[in-house]
Structures are given as C-alpha cells and as structure tokens.
Amino acid sequence: MTDGITIGQAAAFAGITVKAVRVYHRTGLVAEPRRDSSGYRRYGTAELLRLVQVRTLAGAGVPLAEIGPILDAEGEEFATALDQVEENLTRRIEELTARRATLRRLATGDRVLLPDRACAILDRMPGFGFSAQDMAIAREGLILVRALMPEGFEDYLAQIEHGLDDPRHVALIKLTWSAGSWAADDPRIEDLAEEMAQHFLADPSLLPTLTGLQHQDDAVTRHDLLTHHGEDDRPGWRRLTALIQQKLRAAGTELP
Template identity: 30%
Template sequence: MATVAKRNGPYRVGEVATLTRVSVRTLHHYDRIGLLRPTARSDAGYRLYAGADLLRLQQILTLRYLGFPLARIGELLDRPDFDLVAALRIQRRILADRVGELGRIDAAIGDLLARREATGDWDWTLAARASEEVGRGLERKKDEMDKLYTPAQMERFAALGTEIPKEEIAAIEQGWTALLAEVRAAREGGLAPASAEARTLADRWDELTERTASHYRNDPELWQAIGANHDRGAFEGHDRAPQAGDFAFIEEVKRAR
C-alpha cells in the first residue's frame, strides 16, 4: 500500500524512503554524518522526520545531482544565511539548461527507435544524428572555449590540464559552483553588502580566485586572456561562470567594508 504524505510529519524512516525513493540505508548514513538528522525520535528510539526534513532532503538530492560532494552540501545547508527559495530558483535555471540538452538527445534517440519499430531496419542517418546530439553535448564546453581562445592558448590549457592534479581541478570547479550559487542567492535575497555574511562571501571569492590564479603563475598571458574574456562579457549567460552581476556584488561588498 502506498504511503500517504502527511503535511508536516512526523514520518518514520521507512515512510521517508517510500516517499522519496531514497534507501533506508542512505537515510541512516545521512543521519550518522550529520547531513540529515531527524527532528525527533519516538519513545522506542525510531527516527521521526518532519516536513522541514523532507525539504532538506530535497536540497541534498538536488545538489548531489548537480555534482556537489556531501561535505560541501552540509556546509551550504548549515549556513545561517542559506536562502532556500533563492537556492531553488538558481537550481531550476541550472537544471533547465541540462533539460534542454537532454531533451534534444532524447528526441534524436526516439526518432531512431521509432524508425526501427516502423520499418524493422536501422536508419543510419538517424543513428548519426543521435550520435551528433550526444557529441554536441559532450563538446559544448570545448566549442565554447574554441570561440574564446586561440589554438595556441587551447594547447596551453590542455598542457595545464595534465599538470594540475585532477582532484585539484575538481575541487576548484566545485568551489566555484558552490560559491556562485551562494552569491546569486545573496543577490536575489537582498543581502546587505555591509553584512558579515556578505564579507565572508567576498573573502571566499578572493581566496578561490587566488587558488585558481596560482595555477597560471607560469603563464600570465593565458590568465590575462581569461580576464579579458570576462571583461568583454564573453561568459554572460553561462551559469557556471561568474556573471557581471556577481562581480558587481562582490565589488559592492568590498566598497562597503
């Protein structure tokens, strides 16, 4: 029998697992590491989750889908200035980009299957188009880079990619993804530039910028090329890159110190 959602709980761990399709084992793990602790326990010691716990679980799952590590998710959700509404709006924008790309891939594969079912034969033109859509998704980032940098600069990017440990690259990318989400939530939530929370964001911005720049110490020309592309707005509309509004907010915070 299906579990019926109650407005504000309480829910036992099995009910949460049924409602969300998250295993009991995973919920127990989140509890153990402090990521999702139940609001209460019954007299018999059973975990009891409130409606707010389900909202937090939704955030955990969405951020995991977007590539955030569990430790960073916990830090984000536990920040006193975390704005759930602003965070959900940002996540919708990021997901909308992925949905559009996945929709095009799905349509191409669907056409290929429909032709096979209708004729009994594979249409290699449609097969090629399906491959093209998948390849386009894989190459989107590279294509964007090719438009912004010279072949020589792209070769230097490739060389850097072999010199910098993959763990460091992943940490920097995840750091920017998390920080940009928080900065945009702060902007949309009207966070005062003079507030302590805003100053913390600006400090983290400077630290992450320095960490990123440190890998370009031996190639200042390439670092300048990145800055020039930002200055001319080449990355506007790309949610994964800092936008003019993000830079403006950080500068406003620094002026307010």
C-alpha cells in the first residue's frame, strides 16, 4: 500500500493547481496531511476526496467561505445548503444575463441609456428626413430629460409620439432644427417663430412641456439645462426659442 501521494500529484488528480491546494489549506477547507520522514506532506484518499469536493463546489460558483459549512453539513441540512447555493447561482445567472444584454446594447452607443420606447422614437426619425446630426442631438436630449426629469419622462415621450403623428408638426420641427444653423440675427427666425407660435396656439397638445419638473426644488436649473441643450452649437436656436416663448406668453399661454 502506498504511503500517499505528493501535493503535486494530489493537485493533478483533483484537477486544480498546487497553489489552490495551499489556499484550501490556509482557509481551513482541507486539513493539512501528515508529513513523511523527509518532511513532505503525503496525501491519502481522504484528503484527495476532500480536494475534489471543494473543487467541485468552487467550480460551481460557491464562495470559498461557504464551502466548509456545506461539506460539514449532514442529511437535510446538506440538502438545504445546496438548495441555497442553487438559488444564489440562479440569481447570478440572471444578473450576468442582464449585463450581457447591456453590453450588446452598448454596440449602438448611447442607446443603452434609453428605454425601448425612446429608442423606437429615434428609429422613426430617419424616415421623416432628420439628419444624423439631428438624431444625435435628439438622443442626447432624451438622455438628459430622462436623467433630469425621471418622473415625467414617459409623459414627455407620449408628447413626442403625438407630434410625430402630425405631418405639419413634423415639417415645422424639421424647419426649426434647420434654423439652428442660421445666424442669430437671420430675419427668417422672426417669421419662423411667429409660425411656430401660431401652430402651438392652434393645437396646444403639440407644445412639449416639462411637467415632471414642477415638484423639483431645483426645477429652474433643470429646466434651463433641458431647454438650452444644443444651443451653443446652433446659434439660431436660442433666439428662436426665446421668440416663440415670448409670442406664446403674449397670447396668454402659461409657460414654465
């Protein structure tokens, strides 16, 4: 009968590394075997079996700190411990699956920051003739609205969807976005502001509102960040927005 095997042989038979065996010893998962006359540890079947058991549970994703109590449990207690391990693994699988889905959506850029309903709106924009630059600003705007106005985001999306169903509204919005490249003193801005104001007065439901800000202590700051997004790169927008608001207020429309 053999006097036992070396640590290297035990590791190989158990399908782990010598370093892992030493970790199991250090953490108390596997008792250190006796040493032979030369001072080397000699592993018998009991130690080898324990190494295989520890390796199997560790490979199944059980944390090392939990392996000892599981192996030391008996009967119903052992079965209960394994059930708990299975529940934990199922939860981890669900979390990892969700992370993988997020990584896949990252391939589409900032779309990972938006829900499917918002992405569906963005998907409709090329069909209406909006440019790639328009879509980039729209995507950024939606991300900001969701971050700064989470409570009213769904209502805001509903307003956009409503507007996209109105051909005249879409045409005017496209013209408004084109005006962003105009100079701030372009005379066309005054005419467009008047047309937009009359359009909203004729159908107030098409006027986008940020109602989700009304209960925020810093509503003014959030409102300014949202309404002035993109104006630095589009000089015509700031004056156009100001004129539209001025005309609407003059007509009795309440605006934030």
